[in-house]
Amino acid sequence: MFDEKALNDFYSEISSSEGMEIATFQNMVASLFADNRIDHDIKEYRLGSNSWKKLRDEVAPVSRFLEFNHVEANRVRFPLDNHTPDCWLMSSNGNDRGLEVTIESGREKYHLATELNKEGMGRGFVGLQDDDPQSEFNHSMSRPRVMYSSEQALEATKQGITRCLSRKNQPEKYRHIYCLLIQAHLNALPRDRWDAIKEELVREANALSFQEIHVIGDVGNDVWGFQIK
Numbered sequence: 368m369f370d371e372k373a374l375n376d377f378y379s380e381i382s383s384s385e386g387m388e389i390a391t392f393q394n395m396v397a398s399l400f401a402d403n404r405i406d407h408d409i410k411e412y413r414l415g416s417n418s419w420k421k422l423r424d425e426v427a428p429v430s431r432f433l434e435f436n437h438v439e440a441n442r443v444r445f446p447l448d449n450h451t452p453d454c455w456l457m458s459s460n461g462n463d464r465g466l467e468v469t470i471e472s473g474r475e476k477y478h479l480a481t482e483l484n485k486e487g488m489g490r491g492f493v494g495l496q497d498d499d500p501q502s503e504f505n506h507s508m509s510r511p512r513v514m515y516s517s518e519q520a521l522e523a524t525k526q527g528i529t530r531c532l533s534r535k536n537q538p539e540k541y542r543h544i545y546c547l548l549i550q551a552h553l554n555a556l557p558r559d560r561w562d563a564i565k566e567e568l569v570r571e572a573n574a575l576s577f578q579e580i581h582v583i584g585d586v587g588n589d590v591w592g593f594q595i596k
Contacts, residue, residue, distance in 0.1 A: 368402060369403065370404070370405065375418065382445050386444030387444070388441065389441065396430045424470055424550075428470075435590045442457040453466060465544040467535065467541060468550065469550070471552070472523075473497055474499075476585075478504050517556055524555065524564070525568065541575070546578065546579040551582050551583070565593060568582075568595045571595075
């Protein structure tokens with residue numbers, strides 16, 4: 368059973384000073400998610416509530432990033448202390464690199480999860496930004512589900528990622544952090560459609576102090592992403 372006790376035991380292991388071998392970490396994440404969970408814990412994870420927030424917003428995106436990308440590191444460690452960075456990629460030569468994680472359109476994700484928890488089914492995309500007024504979220508979520516165009520999804524996601532970049536453009540805070548990882552809802556469109564916004568995102572990303580910036584999708588069974596710096 369993957370419950371809060373198992374989750375906290377997992378947190379203890381990945382936050383230890385020696386970290387955890389990446390292969391072991393990935394196997395453990397897969398094993399945990401394969402275990403049975405009670406409905407309450409599933410809903411808590413969707414919302415990123417309480418103990419489940421770190422798993423949803425830090426651990427799971429890094430796991431997908433490591434699955435999708437070849438990373439030159441042996442171990443991984445999550446401090447889980449609300450300080451920068453969110454994760455350390457650790458190498459046997461002592462060249463540890465910090466990884467900061469942020470979520471594109473987090474407020475929309477919360478509202479979509481709330482609808483799914485309440486109704487048992489929900490929509491996958493609305494197209495609102497984190498700084499939109501609550502009235503816009505209330506209005507959108509009260510309407511029946513509607514179709515969206517590729518252009519709408521591209522523009523909304525581009526704005527969301529750009530907002531993430533703007534908020535992390537703090538050289539004094541992040542100058543020593545190697546990589547920024549942005550989780551985005553890339554399952555909203557087929558993979559080839561995202562080429563339309565990459566060039567603009569690359570220009571925006573170049574202004575930041577991180578040496579690398581990656582975008583990763585939020586779906587575990589079809590992991591995909593792209594690099595913008």
